[in-house]
Every structure is written in C-alpha cells, then in structure tokens.
Amino acid sequence: MSLLKRKEKETAEANGSGEAEAVAKPSKGERMGQAKDLAVHHGTHKSIDVAGWVDSRVNATGIFTAMMSRHVPKGTNWFYTLGSATMFIFAMQAITGVFLSMYYTPSATQAYASITHMTNEVFMGEFVRGLHKWGASLMIILIFLHMARTFFFGAYKYPRELNWVIGVVLLILTTVMGLTGYLLPFDQRSFWATIVANNITASGPIVGPYLADFLRAGPDFSATTLSRFYALHMMVIPGLIGALIGAHLFFVVKLGTTAPPWVRAGRPKGSRPEEEVTAGVAREDFDEVPVNGAVAAAASAAEPPVKEAEVDQEDAQAAEAEEVEAKESEETEAAVEPEEPAEEATAEEGSVEEPAADETAPEEPPADPADASDDSDPSGEGEVSS
Numbered sequence: 533m534s535l536l537k538r539k540e541k542e543t544a545e546a547n548g549s550g551e552a553e554a555v556a557k558p559s560k561g562e563r564m565g566q567a568k569d570l571a572v573h574h575g576t577h578k579s580i581d582v583a584g585w586v587d588s589r590v591n592a593t594g595i596f597t598a599m600m601s602r603h604v605p606k607g608t609n610w611f612y613t614l615g616s617a618t619m620f621i622f623a624m625q626a627i628t629g630v631f632l633s634m635y636y637t638p639s640a641t642q643a644y645a646s647i648t649h650m651t652n653e654v655f656m657g658e659f660v661r662g663l664h665k666w667g668a669s670l671m672i673i674l675i676f677l678h679m680a681r682t683f684f685f686g687a688y689k690y691p692r693e694l695n696w697v698i699g700v701v702l703l704i705l706t707t708v709m710g711l712t713g714y715l716l717p718f719d720q721r722s723f724w725a726t727i728v729a730n731n732i733t734a735s736g737p738i739v740g741p742y743l744a745d746f747l748r749a750g751p752d753f754s755a756t757t758l759s760r761f762y763a764l765h766m767m768v769i770p771g772l773i774g775a776l777i778g779a780h781l782f783f784v785v786k787l788g789t790t791a792p793p794w795v796r797a798g799r800p801k802g803s804r805p806e807e808e809v810t811a812g813v814a815r816e817d818f819d820e821v822p823v824n825g826a827v828a829a830a831a832s833a834a835e836p837p838v839k840e841a842e843v844d845q846e847d848a849q850a851a852e853a854e855e856v857e858a859k860e861s862e863e864t865e866a867a868v869e870p871e872e873p874a875e876e877a878t879a880e881e882g883s884v885e886e887p888a889a890d891e892t893a894p895e896e897p898p899a900d901p902a903d904a905s906d907d908s909d910p911s912g913e914g915e916v917s918s
C-alpha cells in the first residue's frame with residue numbers, strides 16, 4: 533500500500549468513519565500537488581524565480597527601462613538609427629569572427645591554406661566569411677554616416693563632447709580593425725597592401741615610425757607581424773571597442789538625445805539651461821545659451837527687486853548663485869558678522885559701498901549674509917535679495 537493510501541486509511545479510521553476504502557482515489561494531478569505541498573512543507577522544494585532573483589541584485593529592469601524607455605525629442609528620424617546600425621554590425625562581426633577563428637591558423641605558412649579550406653570546404657564557410665568581409669566595409673561606412681549625423685545635428689556640443697571624443701577613438705579603432713584584419717588571409721594582395729599601409733604609418737609625424745615598428749613587430753615583415761596583427765584583431769581591439777561602446781551608450785542614456793537642429797528654435801517647456809542632467813531624460817538645445825551662474829544673475833538683474841519670500845524656489849541656478857554670493861560676502865565683508873555692533877557695521881559698510889551709505893545706512897546688520905551688498909557683483913544681485 534502506498535504511503536498516500538495508508539495515510540488516507542489512517543485518517544478515515546481516526547475520524548471513526550471506518551470507510552477508508554470508500555474514500556475517492558485522488559487523481560494523478562492531485563497526487564502531484566500533494567507531493568509538491570509535502571516537499572514545500574519539508575523545505576525540499578522551492579519555486580525559484582531566477583529572473584527576479586537576478587534582477588533584485590543587478591537591477592536589470594531599471595537599466596533596461598533607462599535604455600529603452602527614454603524620452604526622445606520631437607523630430608527624430610531614421611538618421612538616429614545609424615549608431616544602432618553600427619553597433620549591430622559590430623555584434624555581427626564579433627559573432628562571425630568567432631566562427632572564422634575556429635578554422636583560421638595564424639601562421640605564415642598555414643594562414644592562406646586555412647582560409648582556402650574554410651571558404652571551400654567548411655559548411656557555410658564562404659557565407660560566414662563573406663558576412664565578415666562585407667560587414668567590415670559596412671561598419672566603416674555606417675560609422676562615418678553616424679558621425680556625420682552627430683556632427684550636422686550639433687550633437688558634439690556641450691554636454692556631449694566626451695561622447696564625441698569616445699566616438700573618434702571608436703572610429704580609429706574600427707579602421708585599425710580593418711587594417712589588422714586585411715593581413716590575416718596572408719595572400720599576395722593582403723601582404724603587399726599591408727606593407728604599403730605600414731609605410732604610410734611610418735611616415736606619420738613623431739609617433740609614426742614607432743607605431744610602424746610596433747605593428748611590424750620588428751625591422752621586417754615576418755611571421756611575427758602576422759601574429760601581432762592576429763592578436764590585435766582578435767583580442768585587443770575588439771575588447772577596447774566593446775568597452776568604449778559601453779561608455780558611449782552610457783553617455784547616450786545619461787545625456788539623452790540631441791534634437792534635430794530644426795526643432796531647436798523653441799526651447800521645450802520645462803527645459804532650463806540650469807537643470808541637472810537627469811538619466812534617461814532627453815535634453816535639448818541648452819548648449820546654445822550660457823549655462824553657468826551668469827544666466828540666473830543676468831535674469832535676476834533684469835527683473836525688479838523682489839522680496840526673499842517671493843524668490844522662485846524652483847530656480848536651482850538662482851539659489852546656487854545666492855549661495856556662492858553668500859560665501860563670497862562672508863569671506864570678504866567683515867560688516868556682515870551679526871555679533872558686531874550696529875555702528876561698526878554701518879561704518880564699514882559705508883566705506884565699502886558709498887552710495888548705500890549716502891541714502892539709508894542700515895541700523896542693524898542684515899540678517900542674511902547674502903543681503904550684504906557686494907561691490908564685486910556687477911549684476912546687482914545683492915540688491916535683488918535684500
């Protein structure tokens with residue numbers, strides 16, 4: 533008798549019904565459920581949500597949301613897909629490159645033979661090699677088009693200069709991938725073409741000869757040159773490109789996407805030059821106006837004086853300008869010290885700023901250090917806050 537049946541019989545006997553055999557036989561599904569309940573009860577079975585477990589540790593959902601649910605400015609178009617297209621080709625190059633490396637031999641005597649073998653005899657070898665070869669040219673074309681897009685749309689300006697610089701390094705590394713890959717078949721064409729490229733490199737100013745020596749891996753072209761190109765092409769440069777693409781995308785997500793130039797004329801509602809750059813929020817055209825305290829200072833100087841209570845609390849830049857001013861006046865003006873007697877403060881203030889002393893010399897020092905007039909402030913900000 534099974535464990536389950538015996539348990540049912542015991543239960544029925546304990547209940548005094550004496551009809552143990554009459555108890556309906558549970559179905560297979562019920563028995564499975566009971567077994568699972570029992571296992572859970574004994575702690576031998578747990579339903580684990582693997583995705584949730586990983587997510588709670590690496591915040592993959594948050595990263596994915598920041599990447600994919602970003603606000604993009606109005607007017608974005610197909611030109612904005614060129615960066616992603618370049619990235620797609622890079623991924624394709626990496627995948628096809630892995631398959632090619634399974635059949636390639638980086639030896640001066642066997643490289644060409646291994647390439648011929650993979651092209652003519654390996655299943656889909658010619659197709660994969662073709663993808664890799666054409667992909668290299670396509671990547672160069674796409675990277676230039678992407679660069680042109682970011683240039684003509686002004687995406688290289690503040691605050692995206694660093695991303696532009698990263699892009700330039702990516703461009704250089706991509707061309708080096710082309711150069712190093714071209715030698716790998718080690719046929720007549722690739723051999724002589726690489727010698728030409730190496731000589732051109734050597735003619736470069738200052739670092740040119742050193743760079744050419746490094747690439748050649750010695751005074752002459754040899755088997756070592758092939759090994760060096762292979763290592764650079766297989767490991768060093770793809771690793772660098774992968775890391776830099778990561779940094780590039782990080783900045784794209786952090787800084788948002790640039791609006792097309794024709795959308796730029798009107799600043800979108802709520803977009804202020806002084807706003808903090810927020811992750812995943814698109815930022816537009818604030819590179820066309822000054823972005824430091826000068827903006828707030830100029831704006832408040834143009835406005836009539838307002839009471840402190842009326843100062844717009846949301847204006848972060850103005851608040852920052854006030855803070856800076858307060859610090860400066862603390863450092864430079866002794867009259868601001870609240871412990872000082874009123875007379876001393878008045879006298880000293882008068883010596884600092886004559887017009888104020890002529891009109892109404894304050895009897896008490898101002899409560900807020902920021903209220904003290906600052907002769908170094910050309911914008912008259914001190915008046916505004918007093």
Ligand code: HEM
Pocket residue numbers: 611612613614615616618619620622675678679682687688692695696697698699700702703706773777780784788789790791
């Ligand atoms: C391996 C090469 C590259 C990859 C995979 C790549 C990828 C991307 C992607 C996916 C984006 C966001 C979508 C877009 O705006 O197209 C982007 C944006 C950007 N890229 Fe690249 N990129 C590469 C090379 C370059 C180069 C060579 C430059 C310039 C020299 C550059 C400069 C920029 C800039 C400035 C942005 C920001 C665009 C904006 O805010 O509107 N990138 N890149």
